Amino acid sequence: MPENEETAEQVESAPQETAAAQEAATSEEEPFDRERAEEKIRKANSEAKNLRERLKELEPLARKAQELEDAQKSEQERLTEQLSQAQERIRTVQQRAVRAEVRALAAAEFADPDDAHAFLSLDEFVGDDGDIDTDGIRKELGELLKRKPHLAKPAPADPSPRPPRPDRSQGSSGNGNRSSSDPGQIFAGIMDQALKGR
Template identity: 50%
Template sequence: MPEETQAEQVEPQPQEPETAPEADGRTDPWSDPEAARREIEKLRREAAGHRTKVRELEPLAAKAKELEDAQKSEAERLTEQLAAERERAAAATRSAVAAKVEALAAKTFADPEDAAGALDLTAYVDESGVIDRDRIQADLAALLERKPHWGRPDDGPRRPAPDRTQGSSGNGNRTPSDPANDFANWFKHSLDQAR
């Protein structure tokens, strides 16, 4: 507001004749001090109106920014959640394919985990999530041809299982005992003592 007091204190200058109109049809307001004062006051009122509108709109702009940030953070949260779910689904698919490969390799491989580790498990799942069993079997056969030492040993003659009753048992006079006979003898002995 000090500008208004300065404008009032300005001494009037002698009026000059009006100049020729400008190209847009208006006259130069600065050649006439009274017209300049009116123009300045008009511009001040417009500026004051704009400042008032800005003050009124600032809270709305802040709310709009908050909503935009909330939507952005919500979108970011949903994007992160989607990425986590996709990773979880991919891990479940890898686990299912590995289990299928190991199950099919158990028939011909000594250690089915070797087969699952040597194959690309992502190659056996189509876009709909179906596991291609025939392709797995073909790749297992090819892998067994390349690495025959991973195969299950031939089911040739089996070695006999050890008989624990044979050989030394620490006491050469020991005979194998039957638990049923041992219990019957203990029970008989207990009855005899109770009489």
């Protein structure tokens, strides 16, 4: 509290200096009146004392006001941080929605629909109201296929349906028995036929 004492001394000395200056001005005109001068000094000291007391009363209030201001700043900073986090979550959700829309629209023409969103700026397709611009996505996907045709699905060589392939394991061999691929069984079958034919 040394600052308060200095302030109080300044407040106290200011009226005294003012009174002394007034006295000097009046001394030229009037003769010095000691009682009057002492009365002015007492009045100035009384005013200074009242000002010191008011200052002491107001200091805690000023401290509390500063604390409240600091608390409001921290509350405002907390709310600002919460707002920025919420905005970031909204942006993430919007990007996921746009990515899903791009994948869905690219599935018909792209070999890998995930490649499509890698080449596009997803933020362009979200309007101010949060809606997704599907027409814009279609347009950009078409332009992307023109620039990078290797991303498109390969065109089928022959659009006609293929006939089924023959399965050699089906059907019978020339003698009506199913042939085995095991050489031991083949030899046993030949020997068995030879012995029966005797």
